Amino acid sequence: MRHIISLLMENEAGALSRVAGLFSARGYNIESLTVAPTEDATLSRMTIVTRGSDDVIEQITKQLNKLIDVVKVQDLSDGSHIERELMLVKVRASGEIREEMKRMADIFRGRIIDVSDKTYTIELTGPGSKLDAFLGAVDATAIVETVRTGASGIGRGDRIMKI
Amino acid sequence: MADMELTGAEIVVRCLRDEGIKHVFGYPGGAVLNIYDEIYKQTAFEHILVRHEQAAVHAADAYARSTGLVGVAIVTSGPGATNAVTGIATAYMDSIPMVVISGQVPTAAIGQDAFQEVDTVGITRPCVKHNFLVKDVRDLATTIKKAFYIAATGRPGPVVVDVPKDITQHTCAYEYPAFVSMRSYNPTSKGHAGQIKKAVQMLLEAKRPMIYTGGGVVLGNAATQVTEMVRLLGFPITSTLMGLGGYPAPDVLFLGMLGMHGTIEANMAMQHCDVLLAVGARFDDRVIGNPKHFAKEARRIIHIDVDPSSISKRVRVDVPIVGEVAQVVEEMLKQIQAGIGQIDQTALKAWWTQIELWRVQDCMKYDRSSSRIKPQYVIEKLYEVTGGQAYVTSDVGQHQMWAAQYYPFDQPRRWINSGGLGTMGFGLPAAMGVQMAHPGAQVACVTGEGSIQMNIQELSTCKEWKLPIKVILLNNGVLGMVRQWQQFFYEERYAESHMTSLPDFVKLAEAYGHVGLLVEKPEDVETALRDAFGKYKDRLVFINFLTDPGENVFPMIPAGKGLSEMILV
Numbered sequence: 192m193r194h195i196i197s198l199l200m201e202n203e204a205g206a207l208s209r210v211a212g213l214f215s216a217r218g219y220n221i222e223s224l225t226v227a228p229t230e231d232a233t234l235s236r237m238t239i240v241t242r243g244s245d246d247v248i249e250q251i252t253k254q255l256n257k258l259i260d261v262v263k264v265q266d267l268s269d270g271s272h273i274e275r276e277l278m279l280v281k282v283r284a285s286g287e288i289r290e291e292m293k294r295m296a297d298i299f300r301g302r303i304i305d306v307s308d309k310t311y312t313i314e315l316t317g318p319g320s321k322l323d324a325f326l327g328a329v330d331a332t333a334i335v336e337t338v339r340t341g342a343s344g345i346g347r348g349d350r351i352m353k354i
Numbered sequence: 355m356a357d358m359e360l361t362g363a364e365i366v367v368r369c370l371r372d373e374g375i376k377h378v379f380g381y382p383g384g385a386v387l388n389i390y391d392e393i394y395k396q397t398a399f400e401h402i403l404v405r406h407e408q409a410a411v412h413a414a415d416a417y418a419r420s421t422g423l424v425g426v427a428i429v430t431s432g433p434g435a436t437n438a439v440t441g442i443a444t445a446y447m448d449s450i451p452m453v454v455i456s457g458q459v460p461t462a463a464i465g466q467d468a469f470q471e472v473d474t475v476g477i478t479r480p481c482v483k484h485n486f487l488v489k490d491v492r493d494l495a496t497t498i499k500k501a502f503y504i505a506a507t508g509r510p511g512p513v514v515v516d517v518p519k520d521i522t523q524h525t526c527a528y529e530y531p532a533f534v535s536m537r538s539y540n541p542t543s544k545g546h547a548g549q550i551k552k553a554v555q556m557l558l559e560a561k562r563p564m565i566y567t568g569g570g571v572v573l574g575n576a577a578t579q580v581t582e583m584v585r586l587l588g589f590p591i592t593s594t595l596m597g598l599g600g601y602p603a604p605d606v607l608f609l610g611m612l613g614m615h616g617t618i619e620a621n622m623a624m625q626h627c628d629v630l631l632a633v634g635a636r637f638d639d640r641v642i643g644n645p646k647h648f649a650k651e652a653r654r655i656i657h658i659d660v661d662p663s664s665i666s667k668r669v670r671v672d673v674p675i676v677g678e679v680a681q682v683v684e685e686m687l688k689q690i691q692a693g694i695g696q697i698d699q700t701a702l703k704a705w706w707t708q709i710e711l712w713r714v715q716d717c718m719k720y721d722r723s724s725s726r727i728k729p730q731y732v733i734e735k736l737y738e739v740t741g742g743q744a745y746v747t748s749d750v751g752q753h754q755m756w757a758a759q760y761y762p763f764d765q766p767r768r769w770i771n772s773g774g775l776g777t778m779g780f781g782l783p784a785a786m787g788v789q790m791a792h793p794g795a796q797v798a799c800v801t802g803e804g805s806i807q808m809n810i811q812e813l814s815t816c817k818e819w820k821l822p823i824k825v826i827l828l829n830n831g832v833l834g835m836v837r838q839w840q841q842f843f844y845e846e847r848y849a850e851s852h853m854t855s856l857p858d859f860v861k862l863a864e865a866y867g868h869v870g871l872l873v874e875k876p877e878d879v880e881t882a883l884r885d886a887f888g889k890y891k892d893r894l895v896f897i898n899f900l901t902d903p904g905e906n907v908f909p910m911i912p913a914g915k916g917l918s919e920m921i922l923v
Contacts, residue, residue, distance in 0.1 A: 257662075
């Protein structure tokens with residue numbers, strides 16, 4: 192099953208490679224991983240999207256907790272949460288499909304953030320499935336380039352992860 | 355004093371002094387020259403110069419295993435650090451508390467492919483509990499304190515502190531922190547009271563109870579508590595290779611070692627018990643074999659371990675208890691003594707009757723009338739001659755298993771071997787570490803002609819320090835365990851398991867300044883051992899026992915098979 196795991200860790204050189212190394216050394220799967228400092232500059236927050244059986248996910252969270260630099264681990268999938276991902280997609284936008292691309296961006300509540308006579312660059316935010324849906328909805332041959340941040344997640348309401 | 359500025363090199367040495375370190379194993383080199391210059395000027399600890407960095411780390415590791423203290427090694431950058439990696443990984447797999455200080459090229463040269471530069475923190479990351487690269491001399495003392503704290507607490511392990519050369523020259527005020535706390539590291543020490551109560555009840559309800567202990571009992575200093583509890587209950591107990599000595603092996607309740615080369619009674623009782631108490635053990639592949647086969651028989655499992663990630667990793671458990679084993683077992687003992695439940699003595703008696711039926715098969719018997727020296731016989735004689743009181747280190751292979759099977763350890767920290775990583779070359783440097791920690795003790799290194807040659811250069815270190823180690827070489831002329839697998843599983847195709855030219859070990863020992871003895875006949879085994887521990891008490895004695903090359907380690911569970919699928923002869 193797909194899980195989205197959040198961690199708070201010491202904002203130190205090497206902390207990221209400890210997490211990445213753990214996943215590769217133990218054969219765990221990473222679908223996406225994003226990391227950036229938090230409002231407290233000594234802490235980074237990482238969101239990892241992974242897949243595995245309940246046993247594997249239990250081991251992943253235990254092994255992450257075992258890393259000395261990791262301060263807190265939370266499996267967001269255990270409860271109600273929100274996740275968002277940002278995608279920048281450059282599409283062909285010449286001739287008759289130029290107008291259609293604009294319409295598609297509007298339908299998906301995307302924003303065109305860069306324009307040339309042959310292309311649009313569209314910014315889209317949402318859960319990963321929405322971004323997938325956009326890519327599925329436009330003609331595949333019109334997609335020139337995509338870049339995605341990977342998911343960031345946060346608990347809903349009073350579900351707070353802080354130290 | 356706190357106001358006086360010290361160099362980084364002085365700080366390293368002062369930290370070790372203030373940590374109470376008495377012995378440091380190491381090898382100098384460019385990046386650690388400043389540190390060595392300070393070592394030269396101090397008298398707080400002894401530095402043991404080895405002949406290869408791997409040996410320094412193994413020696414520090416065995417020093418830790420035999421004392422319970424944190425072992426310390428110092429190596430230089432680049433090849434010094436890479437040579438240390440095998441030793442670090444060995445300690446990591448067996449959860450041994452150790453601090454390795456490695457030199458690094460100057461900060462400005464890092465990443466420039468400088469001479470003797472290697473990414474030590476990167477290379478060691480997967481085989482350390484934690485590691486540090488010190489980038490500011492003002493962080494040095496705290497970092498070293500953290501290293502000792504992390505190494506020794508929770509589930510112990512090796513910690514590497516990588517110190518660039520310029521940091522050893524920079525100066526700052528020195529103060530060694532009395533303690534450190536880290537928001538990201540708070541190992542659980544006390545077991546959950548509710549879980550402990552549940553465990554005791556489950557254990558007392560058992561019809562066919564079994565207790566299985568691992569290295570955690572030895573490392574967690576829980577042997578006394580475990581022994582008291584087991585004796586009070588009268589339940590059968592077995593130990594892993596790493597747990598030997600955690601319960602007195604000569605005792606009738608002890609069923610011998612379990613696992614791939616465990617006894618019938620231990621393995622069958624593991625497979626057929628209805629309640630299993632696992633203490634400081636991790637159900638690894640050499641212990642329970644195939645987890646699917648293990649799970650075929652229904653049993654309830656209680657698992658005590660200081661490391662939550664060891665619980666439910668290979669086998670689902672019913673009552674997990676995270677905590678220090680000594681504390682948890684102590685608490686269980688109190689509850690049992692308080693009489694919170696009754697043991698079903700009738701069921702227990704029936705269970706013991708069944709166990710005795712397994713035990714009576716005498717799976718450890720071997721041919722005692724052979725005209726060739728049987729390796730098992732050498733170990734039995736070693737036990738007799740040393741009165742069972744020796745520290746026994748071993749290398750890896752058949753000899754290791756025979757030492758584990760035929761030397762019944764009755765105290766913890768006496769059996770020193772590389773269980774997890776299985777590092778050939780561990781035995782001799784390990785014996786050095788043990789002998790440095792226990793100068794008057796009998797120390798035997800049980801080894802094979804393959805393993806001993808992997809760190810044989812340390813005979814020179816032994817000479818320098820006059821270490822009266824007894825090297826018990828069970829020389830069967832083949833890489834025995836490899837040969838055994840080839841015989842059983844590769845249709846006797848003996849690929850590269852035979853060394854056609856071996857040195858004259860007696861002359862070799864003599865060349866290093868030691869006593870060398872050759873023993874070819876069973877009737878000479880005892881005399882040689884008595885001479886080694888008597889006449890040559892103060893010398894390193896290297897005994898080359900020419901043993902039966904056809905001998906195999908039994909019982910054996912083939913890899914991937916289950917506990918009840920043993921090969922017996």
